[in-house]
Amino acid sequence: MNISLLEFSEVDLDFIYKGLSHPDVIKYYGFQCYNFDDAIIELDWYNKQVNEQLGHWWKIQVDNELVGAVGFNHFIKESGELECGFWLLPEFWGRGIIKQAFPIALRRIQNELPVKTIVASVETENIATLKLVKKLGFFEIKTVFNAEFKKGKPINMVNIELPVW
Numbered sequence: 658m659n660i661s662l663l664e665f666s667e668v669d670l671d672f673i674y675k676g677l678s679h680p681d682v683i684k685y686y687g688f689q690c691y692n693f694d695d696a697i698i699e700l701d702w703y704n705k706q707v708n709e710q711l712g713h714w715w716k717i718q719v720d721n722e723l724v725g726a727v728g729f730n731h732f733i734k735e736s737g738e739l740e741c742g743f744w745l746l747p748e749f750w751g752r753g754i755i756k757q758a759f760p761i762a763l764r765r766i767q768n769e770l771p772v773k774t775i776v777a778s779v780e781t782e783n784i785a786t787l788k789l790v791k792k793l794g795f796f797e798i799k800t801v802f803n804a805e806f807k808k809g810k811p812i813n814m815v816n817i818e819l820p821v822w
């Protein structure tokens with residue numbers, strides 16, 4: 658498997674829309690494209706992370722095919738905390754792609770920002786992600802019950818952390 662992490666640009670709007678409007682991808686994801694304009698909002702947000710030194714998101718290409726995205730955002734200078742995230746089109750799940758792509762992304766962001774801890778919040782029902790982050794070395798810090806409301810229903814989130822140095 659030949660994995661590359663590449664910069665996002667305007668040519669990727671269709672791909673962003675395809676991924677972040679797919680029901681299986683957005684089920685437990687923090688952002689959703691309801692229409693094509695939302696893909697533009699997401700691309701602007703990726704660019705803002707880089708321009709304001711808050712993080713960096715890359716598209717993932719496997720053997721010349723775009724499969725998903727991995728990245729970092731919301732860097733907090735004072736604490737060195739940085740949020741991570743990732744998504745794959747469902748036909749590419751279960752092949753260990755993020756397990757390979759995440760360490761590459763991590764090495765790159767460590768060259769850009771003085772990161773101390775990678776953090777994320779994962780819905781307790783997002784079993785695929787919880788299994789994956791364990792394999793990536795994250796620790797579960799705590800479960801926050803009724804952390805948010807989604808479509809009128811309370812959801813529980815697991816806060817996870819990966820110390821880096």
Ligand SMILES: CC(C)(COP(=O)(O)OP(=O)(O)OC[C@H]1O[C@@H](n2cnc3c(N)ncnc32)[C@H](O)[C@@H]1OP(=O)(O)O)[C@@H](O)C(=O)NCCC(=O)NCCS
Nearest residue numbers: 682685743744745750751752753754755779785786788789
């Ligand atoms: C999270 C995600 C990227 C997983 O990536 P991946 O490269 O498929 O991860 P892995 O191949 O290591 O698989 C992780 C686990 O998910 C399981 N899995 C794979 N496909 C699955 C599916 N269709 N349904 C449920 N679980 C699945 C795998 O069996 C694996 O479990 P195992 O370790 O017991 O074998 C992918 O599930 C995804 O894009 N989810 C939607 C977006 C999302 O929720 N992102 C995280 C937000 S915090």
